[in-house]
Amino acid sequence: MRFGEFGGRYVPEVLVPPLEELERAYKEIKDDENFKKELDYYLRSYAGRPTPLYYAKNLSKELGMKIYLKREDLLHGGAHKINNTLAQALLAKYMGKSRIIAETGAGQHGVATAMASALFGLKCRIYMGAEDYERQKMNVFRMKLLGADIVAVNSGSRTLKDAINEALRDWAENFETTHYLIGSVVGPHPFPTIVRDFQSIIGKETKEQILELEGSLPDAIVACVGGGSNAIGIFYPFVEDEVRLIGVEAGGEGIESGRHSASLSAGSKGVFHGMLSYFLQSDEGMIKDTQSIAAGLDYPGVGPEHAYLKDTGRVEYKAVKDDEALKAFIKLSKLEGIIPALESAHALAYLEKDESLRGSVVVVNLSGRGDKDLGIVLEALR
């Protein structure tokens, strides 16, 4: 399946059968009542759904708009990632797989995968770029505590994209026993669709909640975009509605500096990690290293559905720089007593940059909490 021209299944032949197997299994299971019931049970009683839609009155007053925060930061593990990992781990179990592999950047998806694997008794291995492994020692320890085996990836730029490369290599060898639990709406078909469906619960809840609170849909929804799973999750149920949808990419040190991760704002079409999408790449098609203060946005590509939503004009994509995100991080902490993840702080920072949002009702997807970022922020403030 494609999103316009984007998406597809650009993988070595050996990975075609496992992807077909996954597609078949997913089709069979997604409307299965038992599966839905079981997943719903774990999302509620294990992960903590539904998450509140919180009216941030202090921040609203400060910025002159009505701001609601979708509190995905309150989920078990501290981020929206658990929505997808519980669902895919359950899917893996239904498929008879005994082992889970995943990539992780900052470690949020790795932690959420390790949790779901522990819960369902699945063996778990997490690939993490060696650089991230060093930067995120606490998350490495968390994953180990949760029973996962962590591999520091030393190839290439030693970050998230290399962790995905390594996970794909593992999968090509072990697909018979192993499910690759990809963490964002990226990769070859059917991954972008599966992850989007499992994250759409964010938008579905938001819709019910805002209708109850406001009696109408919001004027705009803002979410940060790395690979794009939290953004698709909250956007998707609103795509057909008259609501402005704004995706905020990591502008790093500024687009003009070349040190950023804004593949939609500054990238070009390419084929990588199994999908046709937008990538940060050289003129000769080599994938570039990226930079962002938020490790979860530090990826040179973006999910193919976002590429499609950009090209059709349905979603606006903007970039916010490291220092702007940092300011928003501090502002929310001080005004609302909520420490956001640096990723989510990008979405918050955008509110101040867009005059047209003043006076309107805006929902921001607070995709994760900021405890994991305290070290980085402390460093940055020095």
Added chain:
Amino acid sequence: MIEKSLIIFLPACYPDRESTLRFMLKAEADLLEIGIPFSDPIADGVEIQKAYYEALKSFKLCDIFWIAREYKKEMEKRLILMSYYNPIYRYGIKRFVEEAYESGYDALLIVDLPFDEAGEILEVSKDVGIKNVFLAAPNTNNERLKAIDELSEFIYLVSTYGVTGVRKEVSKLTFEALKRTKSICKKPIAVGFGISSREHVRMIFNAGADGVVVGSAVVKIVEKFGRSADEEIKKFVEELKSYQTP
């Protein structure tokens, strides 16, 4: 294109384009397969990953065409160009295929482009006259094998699950896959990935393959001897080719 052929893989511009050309001329392979260095080679093991990483420090796509042009001035043997899809997509599919063919490549193998996604490449290749080679794997079902057999100049059968790289043994899976692929496909079959020694080459030819690809083992020689790997490569290829003598 292949008939009991020993195919030697070399990563382009590792360590530089002149060396690659010399290795090509010196290695008396029946066929050469030249790899375009890529930043993120997901189908390759550590040997080729390292080689590509090194090569990319100075690599330009135009070197690929230079290598083939120079080689064809002195040799008439066939050349296969192996690549990941993105450099080709980025360069422009038509422009790339035309230049590849004009510079001397006879066939194009794109590692991460299964035939279902290859519509445009196939169309352009047909117009230009370059051949296409597709991968098959031990888990490729008969239906897909038939489709590959239709479209591919020969079948490049991946010996096992996983990535390229030197392996100690040839797995049982390889022989089962070769047998089934032979029973389904009319085109010749070359086996690659993990084939590293004279003994491996002998076993695979004896099992009925039409070609054997050796890559990572050669890359390791280049890693060890650098620019002066010529003689070592020549010796290694001679050894592989002598697989029939006891």
